[in-house]
Amino acid sequence: xxxxxxxxxxxxxxxxxxxxxxxxxxxxxxxxxxxxxxxxxxxxxxxxxxxxxxxxxxxxxxxxxxxxxxxxxxxxxxxxxxxxxxxxxxxxxxxxxxxxxxxxxxxxxxxxxxxxxxxxxxxxxxxxxxxxxxxxxxxxxxxxxxxxxxxxxxxxxxx
Amino acid sequence: xxxxxxxxxxxxxxxxxxxxxxxxxxxxxxxxxxxxxxxxxxxxxxxxxxxxxxxxxxxxxxxxxxxxxxxxxxxxxxxxxxxxxxxxxxxxxxxxxxxxxxxxxxxxxxxxxxxxxxxxxxxxxxxxxxxxxxxxxxxxxxxxxxxxxxxxxxxxxxxxxxxxxxxxxxxxxxxxxxxxxxxxxxxxxxxxx
Numbered sequence: 001x002x003x004x005x006x007x008x009x010x011x012x013x014x015x016x017x018x019x020x021x022x023x024x025x026x027x028x029x030x031x032x033x034x035x036x037x038x039x040x041x042x043x044x045x046x047x048x049x050x051x052x053x054x055x056x057x058x059x060x061x062x063x064x065x066x067x068x069x070x071x072x073x074x075x076x077x078x079x080x081x082x083x084x085x086x087x088x089x090x091x092x093x094x095x096x097x098x099x100x101x102x103x104x105x106x107x108x109x110x111x112x113x114x115x116x117x118x119x120x121x122x123x124x125x126x127x128x129x130x131x132x133x134x135x136x137x138x139x140x141x142x143x144x145x146x147x148x149x150x151x152x153x154x155x156x157x158x159x
Numbered sequence: 160x161x162x163x164x165x166x167x168x169x170x171x172x173x174x175x176x177x178x179x180x181x182x183x184x185x186x187x188x189x190x191x192x193x194x195x196x197x198x199x200x201x202x203x204x205x206x207x208x209x210x211x212x213x214x215x216x217x218x219x220x221x222x223x224x225x226x227x228x229x230x231x232x233x234x235x236x237x238x239x240x241x242x243x244x245x246x247x248x249x250x251x252x253x254x255x256x257x258x259x260x261x262x263x264x265x266x267x268x269x270x271x272x273x274x275x276x277x278x279x280x281x282x283x284x285x286x287x288x289x290x291x292x293x294x295x296x297x298x299x300x301x302x303x304x305x306x307x308x309x310x311x312x313x314x315x316x317x318x319x320x321x322x323x324x325x326x327x328x329x330x331x332x333x334x335x336x337x338x339x340x341x342x343x344x345x346x347x348x349x350x351x352x
Contacts, residue, residue: 082230082233083229083233083239083240083314084229084230084233084313084314085313085315086230106234109230109234110234110235113230113234114230114231114234118227118230118231119227119231125226125313
């Protein structure tokens with residue numbers, strides 16, 4: 001089951017976040033609250049630190065995709081970083097394999113992000129510029145809903 | 160042996176460029192070229208024929224395009240560039256092909272490997288254009304320099320890009336020189352405000 005999606009820019013700012021399957025329906029444009037801001041900073045810092053930890057520790061030959069996920073008992077974090085420094089992060093339950101999340105993360109980048117954010121003239125690659133484009137949010141939701149693991153809890157997924 | 164490897168890489172990139180070009184949405188070339196021409200003319204009018212200002216404006220416009228184009232380029236072509244040299248070949252064979260429909264050649268590498276030229280035998284932007292004498296200092300396609308600069312900056316290569324020769328001015332080919340200034344490391348920092 002997909003819990004949420006984060007997108008961070010290269011400055012570590014969370015430019016997009018959405019919770020799914022949590023019961024509340026957010027309306028309108030996404031505006032981060034101060035309470036959420038801390039959570040985003042922590043997540044950004046975590047992804048950044050783990051990535052650099054891996055770079056420092058791993059042997060060069062083993063480093064194919066770099067950091068693509070971490071797992072705890074109750075959830076999994078899947079991450080994909082573009083060459084432009086954008087990080088697409090998904091939080092799911094433990095039923096979703098890392099391999100299965102790879103392609104969706106890339107598709108979020110190429111279908112939703114590139115089309116609705118990179119090409120949006122009102123979005124700028126600046127430190128504090130967040131995604132306010134509702135078309136992006138809607139398109140992303142449509143895409144995510146058709147993923148097999150979107151709302152299927154871990155127990156029901158075949159692995 | 161090294162030469163054969165290089166030729167294989169070049170062919171692989173060319174094929175990648177063609178594949179990426181096929182995936183792109185197409186628009187009518189004449190419409191694009193004529194729109195660009197009108198943009199340049201309008202800029203000249205708005206700036207009272209001040210060619211230096213227009214050159215800079217075209218570069219800025221190109222920069223704003225380039226920072227957006229790079230994500231589309233990355234998502235449609237899987238070319239991992241590990242070195243500056245890789246970015247040169249990728250820009251010429253894949254980038255140019257994807258967005259302009261024509262590929263360029265990389266020539267004249269400097270000794271320190273920090274500078275190269277992109278040669279375009281055919282520049283679609285200048286298809287219907289003629290440069291009158293009073294605009295002889297105008298680099299008509301300067302937008303291309305901005306695009307390359309913006310795109311490379313987003314993948315952490317800070318470069319200086321400028322026209323050297325333009326077929327529109329009677330030269331035998333169109334040449335753009337790209338010079339590496341520095342490689343920018345990750346900009347991640349926590350804002351404390």
